[in-house]
Amino acid sequence: MKPTPRSRPFHQVDVFAGQAYRGNPLAVVLDAQGLDTATMQHFANWTNLSETTFLLPPEDPRADYRVRIFTGSEEFPFAGHPTLGSAHAWLQAGGVSQSDDHVVQECAAGLVRIKRDGGRLAFAAPPLTRFGPVDAAVRRQLAAALRLPVSAILDASWLVNGPEWIGVLLESAAQVLALEPDPAAMGDLKVGVIGPHGPGASAYFEVRTFLPGDAVAEDPVTGSFNAGAAQWLIGSGRAPEEYVASQGTVLGRSGRIHVSAEGGDIWVGGDSTTCIRGTVLL
The missing domain is CATH 3.10.310.10 (Diaminopimelate Epimerase; Chain A, domain 1)
Known part of the structure; x- marks a missing residue:
């Protein structure tokens, strides 16, 4: 039996543009605890955006939060605009990183460092596999x-x-x-x-x-x-x-x-x- 839906904080963020509505939109569910993979995938398909992310408590103690990244049809271990958009939403929602210098995101590809560069965020490119x-x-x-x-x-x-x-x-x-x-x-x-x-x-x-x-x-x-x-x-x-x-x-x-x-x-x-x-x- 599936759990009863509950209200969860949600942001839609425009990424990689200095002016709103000129970049790449991202849907961010800020509290995804209790959601299974099928529900996440179904919601990501429904948003009809290139990616939707779901934020969770980290499993690695070095990370500040964990993210799962979905397109309309599959889960990605890593993606760039979802990384920046998720970090932006997490910080805006009151997230406080363990380090003064970086936010550390946990995703299926591993840990990704994100730094603040003035008002802009930047991620360290993960190694090419x-x-x-x-x-x-x-x-x-x-x-x-x-x-x-x-x-x-x-x-x-x-x-x-x-x-x-x-x-x-x-x-x-x-x-x-x-x-x-x-x-x-x-x-x-x-x-x-x-x-x-x-x-x-x-x-x-x-x-x-x-x-x-x-x-x-x-x-x-x-x-x-x-x-x-x-x-x-x-x-x-x-x-x-x-x-x-x-x-x-x-x-x-x-x-x-x-x-x-x-x-x-x-x-x-x-x-x-x-x-x-x-x-x-x-």
Whole structure:
């Protein structure tokens, strides 16, 4: 017999944008104690957002809280905008971290440090669990999926840190913005595409990320992909140790991802705004 639903604090947070309603929304259930996996997954499907998170007491004594992250169809061990949005909601709801310097989030991928950078939060990119060039067959599939000649792909690499991203580097931001992917050719690939802007632009890179399905879904702003891309591009000397990436432009968003390499860590930050605050019956 399922327990009777009760009122739980709930926030909807816009992440990776300085202006509300221009980033990537996240639903956050701030007290998920007693909810089973099926209920969480059903609610995440109902919200119809890219991700919904559920906050719980930590199991690891080093963590300040534990989070479970769901898309509409599956649970992720880690994701970027849910990490920042959950930390923002937890702090706004009165959460107090054990450390003055960091919030420590526990998720299925392990512990993730989140630092305050003025009014902005940033997470330390988790290590890549799969990293390296894609093979020739996958490269051909990527070219077909992006409707590009194979020669237009400067580089392509696995960037798996929870979601199984493949990063594709193009010559310019203009090429990235012009993409019209082919869903049939995309298959089950999760693809993030990145290209540099020219001198004087407000962002160093333009990013777009595509998810498989009957029609290709484009994510407005993607922390996990940007974390992997930063490790790849900074590590290979293609990006400076500090830069801003823009994402969501084609969707009418103005996402901004702030990346910096400090002392062996890659920090991925963005602004968050709570747009809805209330309760939900679960």
